[in-house]
Amino acid sequence: MKKYNFLTVILLGITLIGCGDKNKGENSFFTIDDSAFPAHFLPQEAVSIAILNPNAKEIDSVAYFVNDKKVGSTKGAEKFKFELKGQKLGYQYLKATVYFGSDSSDATKRIEVVSNVEPKLLNFKIVNTYPHDKKSFTEGLEFYKDTLYESTGEKGNSFLRKYDYKTGKTFKQINLDPKYFGEGITFINGELFQLTWQEKTGFIYDANTLKLKKTFTYEKEIEGWGMTNDGKYIYQSDGTEKIWKMDPATQKMVDYINVYSGTSKIKAVNELELINGKFYVNVFQKDAIAVVNPASGAVEGILNMSSLRKLMKDIDSGDVVNGIAYNPKTKTIFVTGKNWSKMFEITVSE
Incomplete structure (x- = not known):
C-alpha cells in the first residue's frame, strides 16, 4: 500500500473511488465516448473527447464546455483535447453541444479530478x-x-x-x-x-x-x-x-x-x-x-x-x-x- 493511502486511512477511515454517474444527462442522438476514460483524472492530464454518433447524423460542429464554461469547439466530429491543469479537484461536468442541420443536441459526462500530491x-x-x-x-x-x-x-x-x-x-x-x-x-x-x-x-x-x-x-x-x-x-x-x-x-x-x-x-x-x-x-x-x-x-x-x-x-x-x-x-x-x-x-x- 502506498504511503499516502495509509495516511488517508488516518484521515478518512475509508477510501472513496469511482467517477459516479457516468451516464448523467445522455440523450438518444449523441454521447461522449468514455470507453478510454480512467476511473480518475490527475490535474496534469488531459481529456480527449470524442463524440459517438450512432444515428450517423451529419455533424456540422461541436462546442465543448467544462462546468458550463466554453473551452473550445471543432468542425465536424473531430476529437477535442482539453487540459485539466488549473481545474478544481473534484467532479467536472463535460458538455458537448452538437450542431447538425438546423438542430443541436447536448451530450454530457461527469469526470473526477483527484489529487496527485502524496501527503x-x-x-x-x-x-x-x-x-x-x-x-x-x-x-x-x-x-x-x-x-x-x-x-x-x-x-x-x-x-x-x-x-x-x-x-x-x-x-x-x-x-x-x-x-x-x-x-x-x-x-x-x-x-x-x-x-x-x-x-x-x-x-x-x-x-x-x-x-x-x-x-x-x-x-x-x-x-x-x-x-x-x-x-x-x-x-x-x-x-x-x-x-x-x-x-x-x-x-x-x-x-x-x-x-x-x-x-x-x-x-x-x-x-x-x-x-x-x-x-x-x-x-x-x-x-x-x-x-x-x-x-x-x-x-x-x-x-x-x-x-x-x-x-x-x-x-x-x-x-x-x-x-x-x-x-x-x-x-x-x-x-x-x-x-x-x-x-x-x-x-x-x-
Missing part, C-alpha cells in the same frame, strides 16, 4: 498544556490581539467567549439565543464573524467590544462549520469536502475548493485555521488534522492527533478533536476538542 506525515511536540472548560463544545478557536476567543455549539449552550488561556479566566462571554447552535469564528477588518450550524445565520460583532453589529443569512443552501481568513477573504467549511471563499463586505460566496487526499475526497471538513499559507483542517470524528493547499484543495500533510486523545481520561467517543488556533506571537498552535478539559500548545515539524 506527508507530520510530527508535533507538546509545548504546554492548559486548562479548558469541559462544558465547552468547541466549534471555533482563534487568537486576536494575543487573546484567545472560543465559540461553542449545542442549542441552549452556545456562547462566544474571550478568556485567558493560561488560567481559564473569562474576560467576556456572549450567550447565543437558545435557538442557535454556534459554530466557527474569525476576525477580519476589525470585526468578528460567527457562524451557526443549521440555522443559516451568521453574526458580525465589533472585534473590540463584541457588540453585535449585523446578522446575515447564508447565500447558499449550506451548513455553517469552520471559519478562517487571509486578511481579504473569509473561508468557511460546510461539513462536506468544500471550503467556500466569502467576501466579508457582502457575505457572498465568490469561489470554493474541494479537499482531496489522493483519490479520496475529505468529507466533513470542520474547524479551519490558515497558518503560514496553508489551511489546517479538523476532520469531523477523525483524530487528525489535514494540512491543505488553499489554491488546489490537495492535502499536503497529515497530523495524527490520536495520541492527544489518549492523554484525555475524562472524555467519551463523541468528544472529538476540534479547535485550531495559531498564536502569531509564540508561533505555536493551540488545539483542543469538544468537551475536553485540556488544551494543548504544540509545534509542528516534518
